[in-house]
Amino acid sequence: MENEDRTINTKEIIDVLKSNAELLEKREKLDNYHDYDLAVAMLEMTEEERSDFYRILDFPLLSAVFSELDPHDAKDVLDNAPVAVMTAVFKGMQTDDVVDIIDCIDDSDMRMAYLSVIDAKKRIEVKKMLEYDDSLVGSIMNNNYLEIKRTDTVKMAIATMVQKAPETEFINNIYVVDKGILVGVLSLKEIISAGNKPDTLIEDIMTVKIVSVTPWQKTEDAIELMKNYDFFLLPVVTGDFKMLGIIAFDDMFEALNKESDEDYSKLAGLTDINIDEDRETVWTTVKKRMPWLAILLFINLVTSSIITGYEDLLSRVLTLAIFMPLILNLAGNTGTQSLGIVIRLFATNQLDDKKAIRKHLIRELLIGIANGLAMGILIFGIVIGMRMLEGMAFVDVLPLAIVISVSLSASLAVATLAGSVVPLVLNLFKIDPAVASGPFITTVNDIISLLIYFGLATTLLARYF
């Protein structure tokens, strides 16, 4: 339904381009469509239609249309666009959107070529932002905000607003800056409501309890603040509160999506969870998934060699093999659960001191023991029940049931702890904690559980067979 709507819009937009109407009339017609629809249509146009399109839209609008595109698509379209169009598009675009596009270019000469068409002032900002890591606030901030002085009156502030509004994307908050330092914030609502007392000084009505971030904080911090305070914009300042820029809600969503995609990929053992249907091929898919599979295969050599050591025992008690997948699967899943928690705790900075880590590990151990006991008792009953139904005597089943249930309990307890300890240790040694992904933990837990299971079986069952 939605997709159909968009296809219809695209067709209508291209029809407008092809029509015989005057340029101005076409512009007015196109103006009726949402920037996003225009952007989608632009991707479908031929080069010829596109050059008409550039001519018809005036430039601030063209920048807005390009901002709606996925940065990769925007880059592809710009690659074929005349330099004048590129210059104009970048001129009207928010700095962080320009950065996203430049970030898509791998070739350094191409990067230089792109940077050279951006006007000098913006270029310096873009270069600065390119240096921020993707996970930091600096990479998503922009400077498209409104600034007033503390000594302004409400009337002067409204005048500034009216004058600057056309070129400022967000005026929901207005920032009071004194000698470069952020000293206060006013919401648009507050200014408008103060409109009937035009002589009031801004410093008398501004909020001074400012909530802000630095560009070197994790985007996750900013997301948390904006969520808690229901903010639309969040100011970015230096350590000594010099105003640098803002984060807008739409960039925040991008950051939120990216952040959660990373956690999700980590858990699933992928290098990247996102697919772009138009670009994805078997090859790119394999590249994302194969690294982990290959690594796991080699770690699994350990599991195979452990079992080789117990081949003799297995050939005497085949039932051991029957419950092996069950124990491994449960241990693997419980490890993934506690890994899932640790990844989130890392991302939200909840594990930043020794005390918190110790407390968390003790808790994990207790949870592991509790879950282990619960599952152990369940499986004990099930094994006894199943085998007795098959006509075996209770005393004959007992040793096996004990081995299976005790191993399961112990494996779950250890696996739960391992799911937290392994990523923490890797983090300690400054190894990218992404290594501790779901599949990795599962395999480590396979090894641990097998050792417990067969170790216990040898000790307890050996004298029966």
Added chain:
Amino acid sequence: MDEKEEIRLEEKDYIGEIVTLINAETDFSGLQKQLEEYHPFDISQALLEIDSERRRNVFLHFTYPFGAAIVEHFDSEDAIVLLKQLPLETAVRIVDNMETDDAVDLLQNLEPKDEDIDIISLLSPKKRAELNKLLVYEEDEIGSAMSGSFIRLFANMTVKEAMRKVVSIAGDTDYISILYVLENNFLVGYIRLKSLIIARAEERISDIMETRFITARPTDDKEEVSNLMQTYGESSMPITDIDMHLVGIVTHDDLMDIVSEAKSDDYAKLAGLTDGDIDLGRDSFSRAVKQRLPWLSIVLFLSLLTSLIFSFFEEALNTSIVLAARLAVYLPLILDMSGNTGTQSLAVMIRYLNSPERDTSKKVMGKYLLREIGTGIIEGLVIGVLVFGLVIVTNLVSRGKAFDAVSLSTAVVTAFSVFVALLASTLLGALIPLGMDKVKIDPAVASGPFITTVSDIITLSIYYSISLAILLPIYQAL
């Protein structure tokens, strides 16, 4: 870079300041004046830190709107605890002053045995009507999250008239960035406050408003609406009935809640947790166990199926104990590999199905599944070849013979089983969520623990049927 990352703002501890402030007071009558400077979120967090008797007293001294703004930032559970402490009249007035969608959240979380009926029936008629309008929607429908606190303009107003209306009611309105334009009660357009501010005073709203807009129905799925809002980058979206009567709007902060809830839900399911909201400071031990035990129990019972299937092969395996032990050696490896490929393709599919870019038309899905098959074949081939080498080497080490019939046949069969198992798991990982999506079940339900267990069952069946069919005669002849 590492040093720079450390730079954080000198924590402005507003919450701590407020706690100190409240604890220093004995008489709370002047407290509200002192607190008005702070954001309601900080006040709410501070109030959760002080003891509950004090908290109750503080609330008795707040005006209702001020108290309501703070309660809006409480979790439903905390809010309910507080409201029950307060005299009924105060509790009712506070709910009366809350944003309607927050009040709905709260009332939906009241246990049936609680006095929610009382609260609702005691509310002001206006609020009660608004509440009842929202309470008819399910929690996953966008209607339950919409708000009525925005500004309606009329198409025949002049800019001047419109501006006067905005100025007079902006203070009591939650969302003013976009103003909605009505004509005979129908939604006909919208205008940004920014554009209104710069427009000429005598222009008509109908001449300057935007007339192409996207809307949603109140019964639409929350996540679908949030995807649409993200795609269009809008900070609000009007909700209309089928005749374009405006019934409410959804704003960026609702969007934020929907998106982060949906994401953490998907994540939790992949990790096999019942709840993805993780807060070390607050989560109790029993909550943590409850978060994990349900999935573990499900996995236990599903895994019994694995054991059950295994026991079907038991009889055949008993005829060659050597083979039985040999096969068990590679079992964890094969199960692990195929479980992981399954998880990978499942995760990608779930994310795709829940993303704004989703497109489940036959054409796209056909291409998608073909690609998964291709991926499965390549992965299966590569891993299969590696496993082949592995088995040969193991045989060389343990039996001293690498290329005799037993070693070669075991290697071929194991490698082939890996190939088939990886291909099957890759495809299943994509098909299961897709199938669930087709029958309108949230695909994330088929998540981490579920797929690894299903893949265990399938893989085990493949491995043992192929191996027994080919290897049993060879091993029996030994």
